[in-house]
Amino acid sequence: MDNNQSESILKVSDLCVQYGTFKAVKEVSFDVRKGEIFGLLGPNGAGKTSTLSAIEGLIKYQSGTVIVDGHNAKEKPLYARAAMGVQLQSTSFQSELKVSEILQLFAGIYGVKLTNEKLTAILKDISLEDAAGKRFGQLSGGQQQRVSLVISTIHNPRLVLLDEPTTGLDPQSRRQLWERIEAIRERGHAVVLTTHSMEEAESVCDRIGIIDHGKMITIDTPQALIEKHKNDPEVIAVSRKGRVTLEDVFIALTGKEVRA
């Protein structure tokens, strides 16, 4: 890793999130560096979305610290939110608004001046130049994800958080979205994404953190994780393709039982 990548854009330390008596996130710590795509993996209900929601400021966390681009998210929430771009798991916009109006709304909220030329350029970049006058609900799933992603980066944030960005997309749209996420990294931004796709994690992420029952089990590069665990009896037992994959390591670490 070069010096450019060593700068920490997101630092999460001992994060605890609790809903009533249920502890959803237990002392989770990790950092994400400049120019890095960090994948947060875990079974359903493991605490991925709760961790992201705490970073985004959508839920209050009981203890721990979240530092976004040098801003403590609890002490300076607006600064932390201004430094990050977010794509939520199920993003929806006012169904009455057209795509161009949604872009203008979020440009205004992030304090970005959006001229007609700039708006056209953005739409052209996501191959939606003909969809400016369409309502968000009239777009296909892939088009909606592209609009959603471009909105999360409209203010050129240092940190981009993507919660299961490729769920429900066809392979073509998914590949295209991966390229867009990689382009964000090339521009020097840090990206955190959650996913259930091991293929996605292996292809796109520089490092991954596996979270289960609210605890961070391990953090490493996909290849290093496979190397580290490839001879574990549990991993070999679940391996299906004659070679150990990230999915085998994931299943061995988090268990075979289906989560709700």
Next chain:
Amino acid sequence: MEETIIPKTSTVLAALLKADFTTLWRNRRAVVLVFLVPIVILVSWKGLVEKMGGAFALSNSLTYGLIAIGLMGYTNSIARDRDKGIFQRLRVAPAPNWTIMMSRIFVQLSMIALVTTAIFVVGFDYDKITLTPAGYALTYLTAIVGGAVYLALGQVIVGLIKNPETVNSTSRLVYFTFVIVGMFGGMGMLGKQVEQMTQWSPYGTVKTIMAAGMIPGSWTMDTTNALLVTVGYTIVFAVIGIKNFKWNTK
């Protein structure tokens, strides 16, 4: 480290207001329904204007309009957008939470001004009801104060109920209760006790201050008491509604 820029609150509010007014404009069919009930009442009560006075007809009609805005317009739009996750998307941006709600409330206050104007126009055109300039001005103010009660009551409904369908049916039920009990109870058709209860209910106090606002010379101590009770209702409803409000339905 690059400097993080926080957008000006005025810029954020302007963007939210533009989007919320556009949404309102695209929903103009629903807006027409808000105008419909008070105008139908005003038109059908033509015979009562001579007997009870123009202020009586206008204040009743306007009260129904305000109830419709607060209970049907505001409540349902908040419940629907919350269920769709629209608020959560706005909340992850550097927009203070209060700006999101302030924009919504401002749109509803504009609706109140519009409904008030429409009722004045129909009242003048159809029933030949005219007020003094001071009466018109004071009625706009009392309509805002009265409208605030129903917006706050709407906030109680979305604060206590998460499901948008249940919010919809509850707000309709409360709306029709207000209309029926207000109309018949206020006229004494349901007995003296109900008439008195109606007089000091959110329906009655709003109607009282609006009727007095239309004829400023008729403002009495009872009107001042009604104004204080109206403000009291607004505070209580707003506190309950805001305290219990959740930004998402999960």
